[in-house]
Amino acid sequence: MSATRTLEAIKYTPGSLLILxxxxxxxxxxxxxxxxxxDGHAAIKTMKTRGAPAIAIVAALSLAxxxxxxxxxxxxxxxxxxxxxxxxxxxxxxxxxxxxVNLFDAAHKLSVVIQDSAKxxxxxxxxxxxxxxxxxxxxxxxxxxNKNIGKHGAAFIVENCKNKEDIRVLTHCNTGxxxxxxxxxxxxxxxxxxxNGQLKHAYCTExxxxxxxxxxxxxxxxxxNIPATLICDSMASALLHQNPSVQAIVVGADRVAANGDTxxxxxxxxxxxxxKHHNILFIVAAPSxxxxxxxxxxxxxxxxxxxxxxxxxxxxxxxxxxxPATVRTAxxxxxxxxxxxxxxxxELISAIVTERGVAVKTPGKSEFDMKAFLQ
Ligand SMILES: CSC[C@H]1O[C@H](OP(=O)(O)O)[C@H](O)[C@@H]1O
Numbered sequence: 552m553s554a555t556r557t558l559e560a561i562k563y564t565p566g567s568l569l570i571l572x573x574x575x576x577x578x579x580x581x582x583x584x585x586x587x588x589x590d591g592h593a594a595i596k597t598m599k600t601r602g603a604p605a606i607a608i609v610a611a612l613s614l615a616x617x618x619x620x621x622x623x624x625x626x627x628x629x630x631x632x633x634x635x636x637x638x639x640x641x642x643x644x645x646x647x648x649x650x651x652v653n654l655f656d657a658a659h660k661l662s663v664v665i666q667d668s669a670k671x672x673x674x675x676x677x678x679x680x681x682x683x684x685x686x687x688x689x690x691x692x693x694x695x696x697n698k699n700i701g702k703h704g705a706a707f708i709v710e711n712c713k714n715k716e717d718i719r720v721l722t723h724c725n726t727g728x729x730x731x732x733x734x735x736x737x738x739x740x741x742x743x744x745x746x747n748g749q750l751k752h753a754y755c756t757e758x759x760x761x762x763x764x765x766x767x768x769x770x771x772x773x774x775x776n777i778p779a780t781l782i783c784d785s786m787a788s789a790l791l792h793q794n795p796s797v798q799a800i801v802v803g804a805d806r807v808a809a810n811g812d813t814x815x816x817x818x819x820x821x822x823x824x825x826x827k828h829h830n831i832l833f834i835v836a837a838p839s840x841x842x843x844x845x846x847x848x849x850x851x852x853x854x855x856x857x858x859x860x861x862x863x864x865x866x867x868x869x870x871x872x873x874x875p876a877t878v879r880t881a882x883x884x885x886x887x888x889x890x891x892x893x894x895x896x897x898e899l900i901s902a903i904v905t906e907r908g909v910a911v912k913t914p915g916k917s918e919f920d921m922k923a924f925l926q
Contacts, residue, residue, distance in 0.1 A: 558728035558774055560605055561612070563690055565683070566619045568612045572599045573729060577770040578868045578875075585609065587617040588640045595647035595654075598761065602730020603651035603805045603841055604693050610644040611657050611686040618679045627675035634669045637682055638662060649853045650814055650892050651805040652843040661685055693732035696838040697739045699906035704740030704801065704836050707902055707909045709749055711832060712798040718744060719797045721754040721787065724816035725767035726803035726836065737801040737836040738771060740904065745777045753779040754797065756787060758816060760862040760889065784818050791829040800826045804837035804903075811897030811910070811919030812849025813837075817890055823899035835895075836904045842921050849894035859887035 562569040568585040574597070575581045583599065585591050591613020594600045600609045618637065627633040641658040648654065661682060668681035712718055720741055727738030734742060744750035753772055758764035765781055772779035782790055791797055800822050806814040813819075813835050826833035846852055863881035868874060881887075898917040903910040903924075910924040 558771060559733060560600065560729045561608060561690065561732055563612050563687070566616055568609070568616045570594050570600045570609055571729065573601060573767060574599050574866070576729070577766050585613045585616065586620070588613050588644055592644055592647045601763070602725065603653040603803065604731040604736070604838060605729070606648060606651050607653035607657035607840070608689050608693060608732055610647065610654055611661060611689050614640045614644065615683045615686040619683060622676055622679045627679065630669055630672045630675050630678055633675035633678045634665055637665045637678070648855055650855045651841070652846075653838070653840045656840045657689060690732050693838065694734060696906035697731055697734040697736055700736050700836050700838065700904055701734060701739035701743035703909050704834065704904040705743035705747060705749065707834070707904060708740065708744065708799050708801070708832065714796065714798065715749070717751050717796040718749055719752040719754065719794065720744065720750065721756070721790065721797050721800045721822070722768065723756045723764065723800070723802045723819055723822055724758045725763035725771070727768060727771040729767045729771060730803065736838065737803045738768060740801050740834075740836055741777065742775065745775065750777070751796065753777055754790060755779060755781055756784045756818065757781065758818060759784055763816065787822055788825040788828070791825055791831065797831065799832035799834055801834045801836055804835050804841045805892055806846065806852050807835065807837060807842045807903060807921060808846040808848050808852060809844045809921050810848050811900055811903060811912070811921060812852070813895045813900060813903070814849065814852045814854065814892045815895065817893050820893040820895045823895045827899050832901045833899055834902050834904060835900055839905045839907055839925060842905070842925065844922050844925070849896060852894055854893070855891040857889045857891045859889060862887050862889045
């Protein structure tokens with residue numbers, strides 16, 4: 552499959568929002584309309600839409616289309632009515648998933664827009680228009696942020712790897728166009744390395760139990776014609792042991808604490824441990840909207856627990872038939888622990904790549920100073 556079009560998980564025009572149902576990928580490409588905040592909340596909670604930046608953008612735009620519809624019917628009679636609806640809707644959307652800070656960052660920024668526009672608004676439409684414009688800008692800004700992350704991250708890997716002639720990179724989960732508004736964060740770095748002719752090979756983990764790697768990242772890598780190999784999560788250490796040309800592990804982030812501790816997809820922490828053992832780069836890639844200075848360290852990050860059935864069953868297409876099927880893979884009666892994320896301590900992280908540049912630790916320090924980095 553050649554990349555004739557840019558992969559996109561979010562299709563938005565004023566008053567209309569479609570999301571790519573990522574539970575159906577890679578077998579089916581199904582775009583689902585999002586008409587209101589209830590649709591937006593459900594798409595995020597069920598992980599039809601997932602990925603820290605995409606969660607924030609779909610939440611913001613679901614409210615934009617909801618409020619556009621209501622404003623067209625002149626539902627808001629006063630400025631306070633519009634303000635109340637917008638603010639209560641943001642609070643509702645924030646309950647969809649707890650770990651990725653991008654959603655909360657976006658909600659805070661949008662609430663400031665609402666508050667500021669209300670101070671001088673003479674009609675409710677001035678407030679709703681200000682909200683819609685701000686939400687739409689998030690969609691545009693995210694793509695440019697990711698392009699900058701790709702550029703900074705690729706340069707950092709080339710500058711700091713041991714063998715520039717044979718750069719192979721392992722990534723975890725999905726951090727590409729399907730997790731963002733486009734290009735991606737960690738996968739954006741891989742896209743940049745490939746575009747620059749600097750990448751020999753990419754490896755992606757399956758990323759159990761949702762299988763973001765085998766279903767989504769593999770799909771993106773094939774789509775872009777990037778030479779890639781899929782491995783089980785349990786194969787990562789053996790890969791690094793057998794293949795010293797894998798010189799970096801690059802992952803995304805759902806929340807980066809002030810000291811650099813990073814919450815990311817479950818399985819990230821053990822990748823950081825094996826990167827340390829094999830003395831290779833372990834790089835976190837995320838927009839600055841994933842950095843939460845109010846969270847001092849990783850122990851303060853709330854980790855989402857997902858339903859047991861997501862781990863004990865697997866859904867796909869019956870081989871050779873276009874019939875979706877869900878099968879149980881685990882023994883009945885067994886207990887299940889299904890945290891969606893884990894926390895990688897800052898001492899295991901080589902660098903944190905953002906659209907503003909690359910954060911590194913002061914030599915001799917085991918923690919990052921993300922507040923100083925963002926200033
Ligand atoms: C650029 S996406 C960041 C982050 O989000 C993913 O989690 P999920 O698929 O559960 O939304 C994964 O942790 C990615 O690294």
